[in-house]
Amino acid sequence: MPTTPECIPDHDASIGHVDAEMIALSFVDNAGITRVKTVPAARLTRAARFGVGVSPCFETFTFDDVMSMGRYLGGPDGDLRIIPDLGALTVLACQPGWAWAPADKYVQEGDRFVGCQRAFAARQVEAARAAGLRLSMAFETEWSLGMAGTSDFVPAFYGPAYGITRLGSVAGYALDLVATLGRQGLTVEQFHPEYALAQLELSLAPDGPVAAADAVVLLRHTIRQVSADAGRRASFAPCVEAEGTGSGAHLHFSVHTAEGSLFAGGPGPYGMHARGAAFLAGVLRELPALVAVGAGNPASFLRMRPSRWAGVWQCWGRETREAALRFVTGVRGTEEWAANAEIKCFDATGNPYLIVGAVIAAGLAGIADDLRLPAEITGDPADLDPDSAVPRLPTGPAEAAAHLADSAVLAAAMGPELHDALVTVRRAEARRCDGATPRELVEQTLWRF
Numbered sequence: 359m360p361t362t363p364e365c366i367p368d369h370d371a372s373i374g375h376v377d378a379e380m381i382a383l384s385f386v387d388n389a390g391i392t393r394v395k396t397v398p399a400a401r402l403t404r405a406a407r408f409g410v411g412v413s414p415c416f417e418t419f420t421f422d423d424v425m426s427m428g429r430y431l432g433g434p435d436g437d438l439r440i441i442p443d444l445g446a447l448t449v450l451a452c453q454p455g456w457a458w459a460p461a462d463k464y465v466q467e468g469d470r471f472v473g474c475q476r477a478f479a480a481r482q483v484e485a486a487r488a489a490g491l492r493l494s495m496a497f498e499t500e501w502s503l504g505m506a507g508t509s510d511f512v513p514a515f516y517g518p519a520y521g522i523t524r525l526g527s528v529a530g531y532a533l534d535l536v537a538t539l540g541r542q543g544l545t546v547e548q549f550h551p552e553y554a555l556a557q558l559e560l561s562l563a564p565d566g567p568v569a570a571a572d573a574v575v576l577l578r579h580t581i582r583q584v585s586a587d588a589g590r591r592a593s594f595a596p597c598v599e600a601e602g603t604g605s606g607a608h609l610h611f612s613v614h615t616a617e618g619s620l621f622a623g624g625p626g627p628y629g630m631h632a633r634g635a636a637f638l639a640g641v642l643r644e645l646p647a648l649v650a651v652g653a654g655n656p657a658s659f660l661r662m663r664p665s666r667w668a669g670v671w672q673c674w675g676r677e678t679r680e681a682a683l684r685f686v687t688g689v690r691g692t693e694e695w696a697a698n699a700e701i702k703c704f705d706a707t708g709n710p711y712l713i714v715g716a717v718i719a720a721g722l723a724g725i726a727d728d729l730r731l732p733a734e735i736t737g738d739p740a741d742l743d744p745d746s747a748v749p750r751l752p753t754g755p756a757e758a759a760a761h762l763a764d765s766a767v768l769a770a771a772m773g774p775e776l777h778d779a780l781v782t783v784r785r786a787e788a789r790r791c792d793g794a795t796p797r798e799l800v801e802q803t804l805w806r807f
């Protein structure tokens with residue numbers, strides 16, 4: 359449940375010199391769109407003390423900027439203050455003259471806003487800490503690289519999946535991107551050409567859950583800017599072609615206590631400890647609702663098809679890429695630090711702060727309820743006998759929103775205002791896009807994310 363509201367932090371009177379002329383303050387709404395307000399660098403001290411005004415209407419905006427109304431939030435009334443997290447302030451190598459900071463939302467009276475998604479993630483981290491757990495997380499980022507100067511998607515390169523010919527086409531671009539990310543304090547672990555049309559993938563080093571969500575917001579912005587400088591255009595949409603394989607935003611996570619990893623060195627499957635397995639079982643139980651959090655856009659379901667490694671089945675398995683929950687042990691000798699789980703059904707239409715917070719809440723509930731993992735799945739569930747009863751995750755946005763509405767675990771963790779606002783947005787998007795063709799869904803989302 360939400361904790362006692364926090365008040366606007368008491369920052370020092372002066373922040374000191376920032377090597378930028380303008381500061382971008384970002385927050386991510388419930389439709390997964392990153393919104394922004396900016397201030398001159400000379401006003402940063404004031405912004406950190408008193409905030410920058412923003413309307414609460416964005417809490418119930420759909421991805422195409424249409425306002426909807428929830429039971430608690432939405433509409434033209436009221437005002438919030440967004441406060442930059444100065445600990446995450448980053449000078450933007452990808453946007454000279456600018457710096458960026460993620461922002462938290464407060465009400466004008468000074469209390470933390472009940473609908474603040476970043477605060478929700480931080481509360482779940484604290485709940486895990488109170489239970490003696492520390493989580494490490496990282497998002498995989500997939501995107502498709504198109505040519506600039508057109509509203510259609512025109513591939514910037516071709517070649518076989520994972521092929522070195524693809525790499526040759528983007529080698530200079532990749533060098534610029536990785537170097538720019540390094541200058542912004544982000545550590546790249548891997549970059550490679552992917553499977554889908556003109557698709558690339560980049561993985562950052564794991565971090566704490568809130569920092570991991572901050573990092574993926576900064577990473578996507580950096581990819582957009584570096585792509586534009588190269589005469590290209592980056593799309594994080596679930597699909598850039600109606601019948602093609604799509605782009606995901608898989609979440610990797612590990613769970614530790616003071617004694618070590620809960621995913622290695624234990625007596626359970628592949629070295630899991632009992633609490634580690636229960637955490638995974640809690641995530642597995644909530645996956646139908648988590649789809650609405652992390653992939654609830656109508657276009658997400660173009661990507662979520664069987665036999666495409668999109669994770670559309672409510673099951674788990676070691677290195678099973680068709681399962682929504684993939685368990686990764688790491689190679690022999692690395693298990694203690696490498697063992698992790700991956701949720702494959704998420705994409706870039708999900709708010710990363712809501713994703714990390716909801717996954718923690720689901721896992722903690724699994725531990726509280728002493729859940730057990732079911733038997734693992736191997737192979738492609740689409741090829742199994744129908745009597746095997748491997749559940750399919752939601753196949754459309756309305757179905758996913760209904761699961762989220764019915765999730766007592768996520769409703770309790772988010773609180774009524776945030777939970778209702780997210781359900782409101784997902785249902786509004788489902789209604790607005792009901793009857794849209796796959797091509798229309800691609801066109802509506804191609805350059806929104």
